[in-house]
Amino acid sequence: MTGSAARIRDARPAAGVSSWPHDADHSPELSIGRVVEELAEEFPAISLSKVRYLESEGLVNPARTGAGYRKYSAADVERLRYVLAEQRDSFTPLSVIRSQLDALDAGHTPTRRRVAQVVSSEGQTVSLGGRRAIPASDLADLTGVDMDTLERYSRLGLITPDLAGYFPARCVHAVTAIARLECAGVDVRVLRAVRQGAERSADIIDQTVSSQRGRGRGADRERARARAIELGDLFAELHREMLTVAVSALSDERI
Incomplete structure (x- = not known):
């Protein structure tokens, strides 16, 4: 990673400075509008609301x-650049970025989220690298x-291969979660409703960003993609919070 990420290897707190990057200027002189201008070239989808949201998340x-x-x-600008780059390049969750x-x-080198993974498939070493789709053997x-x-998961409609039998690389996380739920005693057939809910949310997101995507220019497509990720x-945060409220409302007898 370039920029701020290149300086994380041996970050040590300077006297009187508690937040990273310790060697950057911590004088509060920039307006939120200026911050957006500073980051817009590298992250075209950055907005005032995005910066405020990252603040609300404690980043x-x-x-x-x-x-x-x-x-x-x-220093705040560099922190924001780090967060945005982690989201864009590694799809790292905000909770992980916060850690x-x-x-x-604290002056430590964090454990970085790895995008590329090396696995063995039929006796051969396979690197996922930047692949968007992987064969079922690698997914297993x-x-x-x-x-x-x-x-079985595929027959139930929980994961879907393409015509060549390849699965989206992101299915690794989904399959892991499904397997853990099944081990916890959940009937995986009911999880079809979870996928359907996710697809409905994706439809809403698609409708929201379609006007940007429709212009056809490369920069507009990048903004639309970044906006969809945001x-x-x-949506994931809302679902988690609503689920927390719903579970908390369950009586001891029902649990």
């Missing part, structure tokens, strides 16, 4: 003027789920 902590206006430092920043704040190796179970994070 950046700008100063406030007496009138309540946010003021950011050069990474906590490690950096990555998840520890046997081929019969993958076929909205996906928000």
Whole structure:
């Protein structure tokens, strides 16, 4: 990773500076609009609302003027650049990024999320690299789920291969979660409703960003893609919070 990520290897707190990057200017002099301008070239989909959202998630902590206006430092900009790059390049969840920043704040090198994984398939070493789709054999190796179970998940409509029998690389996480739920006693047939709900959310996101995607220019497509990822994070957050409320409402007798 370039920019701020290149400086994380040996980040040590400077005197009086508690947040990373420790060697950057922490003087709060930038408005939120200026921060967006600073980041827009590298992250075209950045917006005022995105910066505020990352603040609400505890990933950046700008100063406030007496009138309540946010003021950011050069260090804050670097933190935001780190967060946005992790989301874009590795699809890293915000909770993981927050832990990474906590490690950096303490002067440690964080455990980085690895995108490429090396697995064995039919005796051959296979690197996922940047592949978007993987064969069922690699999916089984990555998840520890046997081929019969993958076929069963596929018949149930929980995962779907393409015409060549390849699965989206992101299915690794889905299959792992499905297998853990099954081990916990959940009848995986009911999980079809979860996938249907996810697809309905994806339809809403698609409708929201379609106007940007429809212009056809490369920059517009990139903005639409980044916006879709951002909205996906928000939908996932909403689902998690609603599920927490619903589970909390269950009586002891029903549990």
